[in-house]
Amino acid sequence: MKPFLFLTSLLPLALFAPAFAAEEVRVYSGRHYNTDRQVYKKFSDQTGIKVRLVEASGISLVQRLKSEGKNTKADVIILVDAARINNAANAGLFGNIQSSSLDQSVPSRYRDPKKRWFGLTRRVRAIIVNPALVSPSSVTSYSQLASPALKGKVCLRKRKNVYNQSLVADQLALKGTAKVKTWLKGLTNNVRQPYFGGDIGLIRAVAQGQCGVGVVNHYYLARMRAGVNGKKDQQFANKVKIVMPKPAHVNISAAAVSRYSKNKKNAVKLIEYLSSPQGSAGLAGPTYEFPLKGVGGSTYLKGMTKFTPDRVTISQLSRYNKEAIRLMTEAGWK
Ligand SMILES: [Fe+2]
Known part of the structure; x- marks a missing residue:
């Protein structure tokens, strides 16, 4: 009896094991x-x-x-x-x-x-604008963010955030160290401090006029416009204009x-x-x-879908990451 019992108790398991x-x-x-x-x-x-x-x-x-x-x-x-x-x-x-x-x-x-x-x-690193303070047509490229006309009006996320590190790496791949150094100097000179901890807070600050212009990933604005974060953020998001830089960092x-x-x-x-x-x-x-x-x-992607990616590949972005961080630090990007 014992071997039989042993078999019957094992048999179903063996038969059905593959399915389970x-x-x-x-x-x-x-x-x-x-x-x-x-x-x-x-x-x-x-x-x-x-x-x-x-x-x-x-x-x-x-x-x-x-x-x-x-x-x-x-x-x-x-x-x-x-x-x-x-x-x-x-x-x-x-x-x-x-x-x-x-x-x-x-x-x-x-x-x-x-x-x-x-x-x-x-995802595209986009430029957002409070149109009461800055004309969207004056910031159609990342390089224009360094224009002296924007002194005290630019808000940026902190240096440690990878999104901005990749943006700077992207510009390094496109333009080289010397040009990026000059750009970063102008850009950080324009910053209205403090540097932000996240893209959403930055969008709110632009909407409220604490900043005239900022840099964020496009989907944060789309999500706020869609009401994902509630009514208040939706209102903020609708006050902000988005510019897809020409060409865009993807x-x-x-x-x-x-x-x-x-x-x-x-x-x-x-x-x-x-x-x-x-x-x-x-x-x-x-x-x-x-x-x-x-x-x-x-x-909710209105105004965001027409963009031309620049020619930088994703693997180039990582190649320039260390240099990007170094130059950001040197320029005083906190
Ligand atoms: Fe994100």
């Missing part, structure tokens, strides 16, 4: 948007692969990956900002991805030439496969889905970012 042990992929994400979950769910519905999500700030995710080393359970890493993802790649945290589908979905400027990360969504959020993923096949499948036209639009739509191709159709 659903395939899964673990994602460490520095994108903190609830709406991303709907995109993961669509992927799961289509493939039967479960997505387990760990969300935290980009820096802490990178730290965690480093300390977990070979024992990490992460399969896919998603981070915002070019420099951050490339620094993590250079720290040896990611594996290489060979995928013709990714090569096709992600334009070459938005992916790593060494195939360690691929872009998912795009940054990305991007995905990579963890070097020690035990599940690389599914990890790549997920990234392929997220960067596909459907996946990229699914991530970018609700957050008012731009997908990899095209601009989406939200009415």
Whole structure:
């Protein structure tokens, strides 16, 4: 009797184990948007692969990956900002991805030439203006922010924020050290202090006339206009004009496969889905970012959808990150 009992108790388990042990992929994400979950769910519905999500700030995710080393359970890493993802790649945290589908979905400027990360969504570092104080037509480029006419009117986010580091890196790639030094001198000279801790606070300050002009990622303004942060912020956002600089600095959020993923096949499948036209639009739509191709159709993106990206690639942005920080510090960018 005993062997039989043993068998009957094991048999159902053995038979059904494959169905229960659903395939899964673990994602460490520095994108903190609830709406991303709907995109993961669509992927799961289509493939039967479960997505387990760990969300935290980009820096802490990178730290965690480093300390977990070979024992990490992460399969896919998603981070915002070019420099951050490339620094993590250079720290040896990611594996290489060979995928013709990714090569096709992600334009070459938005992916790593060494195939360690691929872009998912795009964001533009835009100029916002209080039209009562500054004419939007006087600030159609980043370089005009250094014009002496704007003394005491420019508000900026703090130096430690990666978005502005990438903006300065972008200008370095385009114009070289000497020109950027001069630009930074004029720019920091125009700043109305204090430097801001976030883009949303900066938009409020421009709306209230504490600043005439500021620099923010476009989607913060779109989100405020959409009422995501409530009525008051919506009113602020509607008082502000946005200028998409000509040409515009474009940054990305991007995905990579963890070097020690035990599940690389599914990890790549997920990234392929997220960067596909459907996946990229699914991530970018609700957050008012731009997908990899095209601009989406939200009415809250009014005035933001016509922009020409400059010729700087995402991997160039990270190459100039250190020099950018150095020059910002030197110019007194706090
Ligand atoms: Fe952001």
